[in-house]
Amino acid sequence: MSEIKEFERLEDILDKNLTGSNYETVRQLLYGRAVEQIDLKTIPFNRNLQVEAYRIPCPEEQLRKPRNVRIGLFQNQIPVPATSKIQYMKNALYKLAEEAIETSQKSGVNIFCFQEAWNMPFAFCTREKYPWSEYAESAQYGPTTKFLQELAKNYNMVIISPILERDETHSDTIWNTAVIIDNHGDYLGKHRKNHIPRVGDFNESTYYFEGNTGHPVFETEFGKIAVNICYGRHHPLNWLAFGLNGAEIVFNPSATTGGLSEPLWGIEARNAAIANGYFTCAINRVGTETFEHEFTSGNGKPAHKDFGHFYGSSYVAAPDGSRTPGLSRTKNGLLVTEVDLNMCRQVKDHWGFQMTQRLDLYADLLARAVKSDFQPQIIKKSNC
Ligand code: BAL
Numbered sequence: 001m002s003e004i005k006e007f008e009r010l011e012d013i014l015d016k017n018l019t020g021s022n023y024e025t026v027r028q029l030l031y032g033r034a035v036e037q038i039d040l041k042t043i044p045f046n047r048n049l050q051v052e053a054y055r056i057p058c059p060e061e062q063l064r065k066p067r068n069v070r071i072g073l074f075q076n077q078i079p080v081p082a083t084s085k086i087q088y089m090k091n092a093l094y095k096l097a098e099e100a101i102e103t104s105q106k107s108g109v110n111i112f113c114f115q116e117a118w119n120m121p122f123a124f125c126t127r128e129k130y131p132w133s134e135y136a137e138s139a140q141y142g143p144t145t146k147f148l149q150e151l152a153k154n155y156n157m158v159i160i161s162p163i164l165e166r167d168e169t170h171s172d173t174i175w176n177t178a179v180i181i182d183n184h185g186d187y188l189g190k191h192r193k194n195h196i197p198r199v200g201d202f203n204e205s206t207y208y209f210e211g212n213t214g215h216p217v218f219e220t221e222f223g224k225i226a227v228n229i230c231y232g233r234h235h236p237l238n239w240l241a242f243g244l245n246g247a248e249i250v251f252n253p254s255a256t257t258g259g260l261s262e263p264l265w266g267i268e269a270r271n272a273a274i275a276n277g278y279f280t281c282a283i284n285r286v287g288t289e290t291f292e293h294e295f296t297s298g299n300g301k302p303a304h305k306d307f308g309h310f311y312g313s314s315y316v317a318a319p320d321g322s323r324t325p326g327l328s329r330t331k332n333g334l335l336v337t338e339v340d341l342n343m344c345r346q347v348k349d350h351w352g353f354q355m356t357q358r359l360d361l362y363a364d365l366l367a368r369a370v371k372s373d374f375q376p377q378i379i380k381k382s383n384c
Contacts, residue, residue, distance in 0.1 A: 008328055008331075031325070032321040036056075037054055038053035038338065039053075043103070049333065052327065056322055058320070061346075066342060067340060068341075069341060070111075071336070072111070073281050073314045074118075074283070074333075075115055075283055075327055075335075076100070076333075077287025078121050093119050101151050104336065108338075111158040113159075114160065115285045116253040119144050119163055120135040124202065128291075135163075139165045140187045140190075145163075145181065148181055152184075160178055160253070162179075163178075164177070165190070165192070176229060183222070191215075191227045192212060194211045194228075195232045196208065199260065204231075225248070226250045228250050233252050236272070239275070242276070243278055249280075250272065250276075252280060256310065265282065265284070265313055268282075275353060279316060280316070281337075285310040285312070286312035287309070288308065293305070312328055312331070312333065318343060
């Protein structure tokens with residue numbers, strides 16, 4: 001698939017080329033019920049950061065009060081060259097992060113989420129172990145978690161920090177891990193990426209193995225949250241499992257490029273929200289990261305020094321199928337979205353997907369499908 005580079009975002013094309021009822025008809029068919037825009041102009045923040053804010057309301061109930069939560073999704077390109085020294089890169093990213101978290105606090109954000117492996121270049125295309133493995137650090141006691149704990153406590157904010165984890169307890173193995181810090185600055189736990197890609201230049205299996213933390217849901221003061229890391233978004237059962245464990249918001253911190261996945265990007269997390277009756281938050285990195293040494297993709301194409309363009313386009317999707325516009329395809333951005341978690345149960349009641357999901361039927365099929373003597377259920381015309 002060829003990479004599309006020359007436009008800021010899909011919504012701009014709709015805005016420029018459709019008017020009046022045509023625009024609203026197409027927008028509604030593409031994005032569902034309209035979301036409300038929140039005016040943050042009164043909030044002073046770094047003007048070279050695209051900040052957009054929306055509200056996804058749901059009908060008020062008689063017995064339950066609204067459970068409004070503000071989510072902040074931060075997408076960014078690395079601020080210094082990918083080949084910079086590790087500590088220099090981390091410090092530059094920490095500075096960006098602090099600005100984004102401060103802006104989030106001014107915007108009333110309760111839960112903040114970074115993109116995948118936010119504190120390093122996404123260097124897994126190179127298959128080089130050094131220096132990239134040196135970015136790995138302890139999930140609970142490493143410098144990145146320590147840095148964020150302070151901010152989470154000061155700003156009463158839950159922070160989801162996807163990083164490269166070094167598990168010193170188990171032979172210094174490396175994992176692709178999301179660390180969850182609660183709004184008191186306490187380390188709440190972690191989740192390791194369940195599904196590791198072997199596609200294109202995503203040579204992540206060179207560095208880490210499939211995760212072993214299952215499908216944890218973290219109970220926070222702002223709702224039950226889970227993290228489906230990047231490639232896991234292509235696996236519907238991965239989304240289902242977080243839903244079965246009671247998630248109300250599932251974050252999908254990602255790093256993915258236009259040539260590989262852009263037409264799928266707006267479908268997968270949004271479909272998961274609809275099918276599982278929860279909110280999903282798709283966050284993707286932006287920019288192009290160039291490395292020192294050439295590498296090939298094993299597809300006969302010429303060797304190259306970059307992954308291609310990470311296309312940002314972060315968005316929030318609701319269980320009723322509505323979604324926010326995406327952030328820019330090329331700029332750093334912060335997407336603030338206020339959601340009412342009551343919508344999760346309202347939509348489950350309305351559609352009944354959880355009542356009709358026939359888990360027993362699929363449990364039986366899956367139990368048979370994993371066995372070496374599995375026989376697919378194929379009906380053929382008998383020869384007799
Ligand atoms: N990080 C893997 C790329 C993708 O899932 O699109």
